[in-house]
Amino acid sequence: MLPQGISERDFARALDEFRAAVGAEWVFSSDEDMQLYRDAYSPFWGEPEERLASAAVAPSTVEQVQAVMRAANRYRIPVYPISTGRNLAYGGAAPVYSGSVVLDLKRMNRVLEVDTRNASALVEPGVSYFDLYNYIQERGLDVWIDPPDPGWGSVIGNALDGGGGWTAYPFRDHFGAHCGMEIVTAEGDVVRTGMGALPNAKSWQENKWGYGPWVDGLFRQSNMGVVTKMGFWLMPRPEAYISGTAQIGNDAGVVALIDTLNLLENEHVINGSTQLGGGGQGWSLQIPIYGPANVIRAQLDYARSRFEAIEGCTFNETEMVRTTPPGAEPPPGVRLVNFGVPNLSTFSLLGRSQFQPNPAGGHIGFSPIIPRRGEELIKFRDFYRSNLAEISGGENLGIQGPVFMTNWERSLVGLIMFPISKNAGENAKIRVAFERWVALAAEQGWAEYRAPAAFQDLVSDTYSYNDHALRKLRERIKDAVDPNGIISAGRYGVWPKHLRDA
Amino acid sequence: MELPAARHGGRQPMTDRRKFLKAAAVLSTAPLAARAAFAGNGSAARLDAVVIDSRHEAARVFGDFAALAGAPRREVQGDITDLWQRELVQRWREAPAAVAGLTERPALFLLERLGWDHGLRVVFEAEHLPNGVGGVQHRIVQSNAAGLELELAAAGSDWPAVLADALIHGSRAATRDTRPSGAAMAANLAEPTKLYSWIIAPRTAA
Numbered sequence: 033m034l035p036q037g038i039s040e041r042d043f044a045r046a047l048d049e050f051r052a053a054v055g056a057e058w059v060f061s062s063d064e065d066m067q068l069y070r071d072a073y074s075p076f077w078g079e080p081e082e083r084l085a086s087a088a089v090a091p092s093t094v095e096q097v098q099a100v101m102r103a104a105n106r107y108r109i110p111v112y113p114i115s116t117g118r119n120l121a122y123g124g125a126a127p128v129y130s131g132s133v134v135l136d137l138k139r140m141n142r143v144l145e146v147d148t149r150n151a152s153a154l155v156e157p158g159v160s161y162f163d164l165y166n167y168i169q170e171r172g173l174d175v176w177i178d179p180p181d182p183g184w185g186s187v188i189g190n191a192l193d194g195g196g197g198w199t200a201y202p203f204r205d206h207f208g209a210h211c212g213m214e215i216v217t218a219e220g221d222v223v224r225t226g227m228g229a230l231p232n233a234k235s236w237q238e239n240k241w242g243y244g245p246w247v248d249g250l251f252r253q254s255n256m257g258v259v260t261k262m263g264f265w266l267m268p269r270p271e272a273y274i275s276g277t278a279q280i281g282n283d284a285g286v287v288a289l290i291d292t293l294n295l296l297e298n299e300h301v302i303n304g305s306t307q308l309g310g311g312g313q314g315w316s317l318q319i320p321i322y323g324p325a326n327v328i329r330a331q332l333d334y335a336r337s338r339f340e341a342i343e344g345c346t347f348n349e350t351e352m353v354r355t356t357p358p359g360a361e362p363p364p365g366v367r368l369v370n371f372g373v374p375n376l377s378t379f380s381l382l383g384r385s386q387f388q389p390n391p392a393g394g395h396i397g398f399s400p401i402i403p404r405r406g407e408e409l410i411k412f413r414d415f416y417r418s419n420l421a422e423i424s425g426g427e428n429l430g431i432q433g434p435v436f437m438t439n440w441e442r443s444l445v446g447l448i449m450f451p452i453s454k455n456a457g458e459n460a461k462i463r464v465a466f467e468r469w470v471a472l473a474a475e476q477g478w479a480e481y482r483a484p485a486a487f488q489d490l491v492s493d494t495y496s497y498n499d500h501a502l503r504k505l506r507e508r509i510k511d512a513v514d515p516n517g518i519i520s521a522g523r524y525g526v527w528p529k530h531l532r533d534a
Numbered sequence: 535m536e537l538p539a540a541r542h543g544g545r546q547p548m549t550d551r552r553k554f555l556k557a558a559a560v561l562s563t564a565p566l567a568a569r570a571a572f573a574g575n576g577s578a579a580r581l582d583a584v585v586i587d588s589r590h591e592a593a594r595v596f597g598d599f600a601a602l603a604g605a606p607r608r609e610v611q612g613d614i615t616d617l618w619q620r621e622l623v624q625r626w627r628e629a630p631a632a633v634a635g636l637t638e639r640p641a642l643f644l645l646e647r648l649g650w651d652h653g654l655r656v657v658f659e660a661e662h663l664p665n666g667v668g669g670v671q672h673r674i675v676q677s678n679a680a681g682l683e684l685e686l687a688a689a690g691s692d693w694p695a696v697l698a699d700a701l702i703h704g705s706r707a708a709t710r711d712t713r714p715s716g717a718a719m720a721a722n723l724a725e726p727t728k729l730y731s732w733i734i735a736p737r738t739a740a
Contacts, residue, residue, distance in 0.1 A: 068650050072643075118647075138651065162619060184648070379640040380612030393639065 033066075033086040035110050035131035037530075043086070046107040050089040050133075053099035058139070061087040069117065069134050071126035073394035073452045075459045075466070075486050083126045083485060085112065088134040094214070094222060094260045100135060101258065101518075102220035108516050111135045112523075113258045115157035115189030121396045122193060123485030129521035129531070135258065137186075143167040144261065145237075151175050151266040152211060152237035157188045157259060161374035172358045175266040176372035178203040183374020188262045194253055194482045196439055198369040200303040200322045203267045204439060207252050212236040214261035215251060218514040223257070237263035253482070255520030256513050267372070269355055270322040274332050275304065276349035278339040281314040287406030288342040289317055294404055296338060297441065301331050305370070305439040317438075320370065325352060394452035396462075396487075398469050399437075400478035404444045409436060412446040415476065423468045429461055445481065470494060483524075492525020507532065581605045581702060581733070582625065585635035585645070587612065590729060592662065592670075592694045596636040599698035605634070614641050618648060626652040632735035634658075634701045636694065642730045649734045658701065658733040662686075662693070697731055 034043055051059045060066065069085045076082040091097045104111045112132040117125025125134060141158030146168060153175075155164060161183035168175060178197035180190055191206035203209050212226040226242035227235045240248070250256045280289050296302045296319070304320025319335055321328045329352070336347045353363050355371065362368060368375045402408050416434045424431060433448035448469060450462050467490060473479065474494035483491040495502055506526045510517070517528020586597035588609040597607040610617055622645070625631065630652040635641065646656045659676040660683075670693060672686040682700055689696040 072647075162623075166619075184644075375613065375615040376618065376644055377613040377615060379644055380614075380638070393643075 033084060033131055035086055035133070038107070038109060038131075042107045043109065046103055046109045046133075047087060047089075049103035049106075050087075050100055053103065054089055054091045054096045058090040058092075059087065060089075069125040069136075071120075071124040071485065073121050073124065073396060073484070074126065075396060075452055075463050075484065077452070077454050077456070077459065079456055079459075081486075083123070083128060083130050085125075085127050085134045086131045088136050090136040090139050092139040094140075094216065097135070097137075097140075097216045097258055097260055098220040098222065101216055101218060104133070104518050105218055105220065105516055108518060109133055110518055110521050112520050113137060113157075115186030115192075116160060116184075117189075118160075118185040119189060119193050119195070120394070121484060122482060126485065127520070128485045128488060128523050132521065137258075137260070140260065146171070146173055146175065146266070147237065148173050148175055150238060151268050152263055153177075153187075153266055154212075154237055154261060154263045155187050156261060157186055159187050160184055161187060161190075165372070165374050169358050174269045174358055176203075176269050177266060177374070178206065178209070178372060179369050179374035180206070181369050181378045182376045183369070184376060187264065188259055191262065191264070192252055192254070192259060198305045198367075198439065199372055200267055200270070201297070201305075201441055203265065204305055205441065206264075209265045210248070210262055211238065211240045211265055212261075212263040213248055213251060213259055215257035215259055217257050218516065218519050222260075224261075237265075250509065250513075253524040255523040255526055256510065257519065267322075269357070269372075270324070272325040272328060272352050272354050273304070273320060273322050273366075273371070274328050274349065274352040275318055275320040276332055276336060276339075276347055277316055277318045278342075278345055278347050279314060279316045280342065280345045282344065283315075283406075283410050285342060285344050286315045286409060289315060289339070289345065290404060290406040290409065292338050292342060293317060293319070293438070294442075296335050301335055308436045308438050325354070328352070396450050396452055396466070396484045398433075398448040398450065398466060398473075399445050399480055399482060400473045401440075401481050402444045402446050402478050404438070404442060409444060409446075411476075412436075412478065415472075416446070416448065419469075419472060423465050423472075425461065425464075427461070429458075429465060431462075431465060440481075446478065485523075488523065489525050580632060581634050582631035583608045583621075583633050584698075584702075585610060585614075585617065585633060585637060585641065587637040587641060587729070590636075590638075592729060593636040596694035596698045596731070599695045600634070600702055603698065603702040605702055610637065610641055612638065612640070614644055618645070622648070626654065630654050630736045632733060634731070634733045636662075636697065636729055636731045639728065639730055642732050645734055646732075653737045654734050655737050656732055657735045658731070660686075660697075660731045662697075662729040662731065664727070701731065701733060 034040060047059055047061065065088065066085055069088055071083065074082050089100055091100055110129055110132040112127035113135040114125050114137065116138050117136065127134060137157035139158055140156040141163060142156045143159055143164055144154040144156065146153045153164065161177060161179040164177050164187055168177065176199060178199045180195050180197045191210050195206050197204040197206065212228045214228065215223045217223060225248050227233045227239045229242060251259055278289060280286060293306060302319045302321055304322055307318040309316045321331050332349060339345050339347045353366060356362055362371045362373050402412050413434055420431065430451040431448060435447040437445035437447055450466055452462065453459060466487060470480065470487065470490055479494045480491040492503060503525060510526050511529050514528060517530050521528055521531055584597055584600035584605040585608045586593040588594055589611050601607045608617055626649065656676065661673045661675060663671045665671050672683050672693065674683050679700065686693045686696055
């Protein structure tokens, strides 16, 4: 496969320059190797529209990334940077624009620093949550990471994708918890953001903002540059964890339940990732709190008093759990991600268990942000129920939902899950349903915060205020920082000029 | 290298003595189609371990026979995190080696993808689907082991023993086919639950 509009001769020359930069063994173009860069959860699996890479190149240093970008820019080769390519359900290692060369940063896997005195880390893109966790454990450092579910992906990649985890706020907002970046531009220059722009910077991971306009946000869900280092604030290991569960038996009570949750989070009384369940006859809300034992005891007592003030609400608490020092086993019976321990157990839910007798394999999610109000939650639930049959064409397509996620600060996510298979006919039905949900939800003012690669244009179209003014602004920035439009064309709906015109 | 006790559950008891002896008898007289099909092709790829999902009796039997044949047994109960973190990641960094298994699909899916970074590929894959009336339907997805499906079918309920024998003694030839497996790419929607047998082996062994 050749990138569209690139001659065979130029492509061969570019690959030669990539080989000169990184070593011939780290440039891949055989059919067998390119199989590894397919999206396992592609809703276009095996169809002409499946997004496929033409080649892959795997540098191990920033200097090699610069050399690759300069060569790609010279020959106008589209490149698609990935960290580890494990963001399944969001495109994996496959490019958004078919024919791109995957810039695989897996070999850049150094943990550059973990500072325990002010709880931060500086890592390269190939560092996985397992890698960072093991680094911390092996050295006995008393800080926690915040792994997502699952934990095999890249710390940087997950943050740049807009991913999140399960411990305390603000650490579980992975992009929000970053502090400072290093970026290689399309033309091969190196830029450091925040305090990192200061030669001999001493506070790159301590102050996010630096001086002047803040640009870090341009590199989130983006195609403006190649992020080669990123700092993160870590959570000092909390002394203890405690949680309680508020329950209410009717829809009327959920309004007060959510308002109380908002108050307690906005007062920073609750800092853990709460979990909202129910939606049938009643609702339950689990509220975890992390911190010093005597402090969180008081926080939970206060939270209990607020929830019990709601008519019909009951509140039960669990035993306080003391966390364990680095190098020790986590407390028995806990959900590991809530204790900063990366794992892969979420995948086993895809297999047979008493809870899931008919497992699906791949999946994608429609995850619109909705206001964190009880009325809106019920409205979304009823919207799902009333539209499911029509959207599914009267069939059972295996769509599941809604699950209400409360792990983002201030807002809710109403998650709907779609199974993805290798059957083109089944996937075609899922695609139609997904597109319909996106359109219907947008009419209600609900839209995705993160989307599978195949639907990034579709979701981008829904953010259309003032004739797509936001997308037009992003396109102007894209054209300025990547004049040849070589980086991640089409990612999150931002296309370079030559492909927009086409 | 010994794997520490699994965090999420202990060792299941070995299959009972009656079944064990019965399967051993079957094994001793089983047709050699699979072994013959495996043998004589490819270079050696010694099995470093056999991974079983110990929630399934068939997998436990498979693991028992693999252990008898000298392949160290590693148990998971769905989740492979401990196996990966406490053993395989280090071993594969030092010297990628062949591993076989009888597990549910996610374990194969994950280990295959993790193996890619160490030059490992799935070189044998078969599905084992309970038919709901006590039997199991076998389908070889990826292998050049002609005849193994028939041999497994003929073994009836003793198929795990025959499978163990085929994979342990015939694993060398299976290293020829290095295409990524179907499980690595995507699962079929709403399939009845299956077990998957597999070998992941160094690409250089092909």
